[in-house]
Amino acid sequence: MYLGFPVQSILLFLLFAFTPLFALAAEKIPQVHPFLRPNMYFGFSVIRDTAYYNFKRDETSPELNFTDFDHFDWNGKGIGGEIYLGYEKFFLTHYYLGLEGFFNCSSNEGKIYFFDSNELYSRILKGTFKQKWQSGLAIHPGFYLPSVGIIYGRAGWIISDINLSGSITQTGPFGSFSGKFSNTRKKNGVQLGTGLELELTKNWRCRFEWDWNRLQDFIFDSQGKDSNNHRYQTTRIAKHPILEQFKLGLNWRFS
Numbered sequence: 052m053y054l055g056f057p058v059q060s061i062l063l064f065l066l067f068a069f070t071p072l073f074a075l076a077a078e079k080i081p082q083v084h085p086f087l088r089p090n091m092y093f094g095f096s097v098i099r100d101t102a103y104y105n106f107k108r109d110e111t112s113p114e115l116n117f118t119d120f121d122h123f124d125w126n127g128k129g130i131g132g133e134i135y136l137g138y139e140k141f142f143l144t145h146y147y148l149g150l151e152g153f154f155n156c157s158s159n160e161g162k163i164y165f166f167d168s169n170e171l172y173s174r175i176l177k178g179t180f181k182q183k184w185q186s187g188l189a190i191h192p193g194f195y196l197p198s199v200g201i202i203y204g205r206a207g208w209i210i211s212d213i214n215l216s217g218s219i220t221q222t223g224p225f226g227s228f229s230g231k232f233s234n235t236r237k238k239n240g241v242q243l244g245t246g247l248e249l250e251l252t253k254n255w256r257c258r259f260e261w262d263w264n265r266l267q268d269f270i271f272d273s274q275g276k277d278s279n280n281h282r283y284q285t286t287r288i289a290k291h292p293i294l295e296q297f298k299l300g301l302n303w304r305f306s
Contacts, residue, residue, distance in 0.1 A: 091138050094302025096258060098131040102159050102182050105290040114281045115225065119167075127161025127180055133298065139191070147201050149191035156184055159294070163217060172225045178217020178232075182294060185211045185264075189242055198250065205244035205262060210237055211294065213269050215287065226277030238292070240266035246298075254304045264294040 103126050110119045137151030163178040189207025196202070216233035246260035269289040276282055 089306050090140060091136070092302050092304045093136050094134070094258065094300050096133040096135070096155075096260070096298040096300025098133055098155060098157060098296050098298050100129055100131065100157055100159050100182075100294060100296040102127045102129075102161055102180065103293040103295070104161060104180055105292075106163075107288045107290065108285065110283055110285045112281050112283050117225075121165065121167070123163075123165070125161050125163060125180065127159050127182070129157040129159030129182075131155055131157030131159070133300070135302070137191075141195055145195045147191070147193040147195045147203065149193070149203070150188070151191060151207075152186075152188050154184075154186045157182060159183070170224075172221050172223035174219065174221045176217060176219045178215065180289070181214040181216075182211055182292075183214070185209055185294070187242060189244075191246075200247060200249040200256060203246055203248070205242065205246060205260070207242040209240045209242045209264050209266075211240060211264065211266055211292075212236075213238055213266070213289075213292065215269065215271055215289070221277065226279035226281050228275060228277040230275060232271075232273055234271045236269055236271075238266040238269060240264050248302070254306060256302050256304070258298065258300040258302060260296075260298040260300070262296040262298065264296070266292045266294070
């Protein structure tokens with residue numbers, strides 16, 4: 052792609068850039084799309100996120116009666132953006148309940164580096180964990196403070212796109228090999244969070260939110276052979292990756 056920018060990033064930039072203009076236009080139009088009913092809202096947020104990986108690697112070789120294992124804690128950081136659409140109701144004067152669907156994209160990336168050396172072999176592993184795309188559904192139970200805004204909790208379900216890629220090189224008496232690996236998986240998870248929405252106008256609100264996402268185990272198995280024809284079976288596991296997100300956004304209420 053021209054200038055090295057992926058198509059998805061360009062489209063998301065245009066969406067986030069022009070969303071406020073669409074909302075301002077909607078404010079002046081008496082009748083919007085029939086799908087958008089009163090009590091619905093649409094918003095966008097910027098995100099600062101951190102991913103945590105409890106990473107384990109187990110490797111065996113039947114010919115060598117060989118077992119090797121490692122345990123690491125890695126993390127990755129990124130920035131991103133989110134769009135969301137929801138429906139809300141107020142009841143018993145001050146109580147609030149919302150249902151929201153969301154989609155976000157992030158530059159989150161964590162670097163991996165591992166070096167191991169002994170009398171049998173020397174090995175270098177380099178790679179990255181990436182979490183680029185997330186989507187899901189959440190409910191917002193909360194409490195409404197007139198002329199101030201809404202304090203709410205958040206509980207939901209999330210799908211995250213996780214990619215593990217890199218290269219590994221081994222030299223020594225055991226045998227040598229070199230290769231690359233890459234694997235992308237969609238993992239389900241639980242989302243918990245809390246937030247505050249401040250009223251700016253009748254229709255505009257500013258959102259501050261913190262979310263904690265716990266995902267399914269990321270498991271990646273691979274097989275290979277070295278220069279002496281010894282087979283290796285490797286299992287890589289990121290145990291319940293955690294994605295922590297801080298969000299600042301605006302949303303528009305249709306009325």
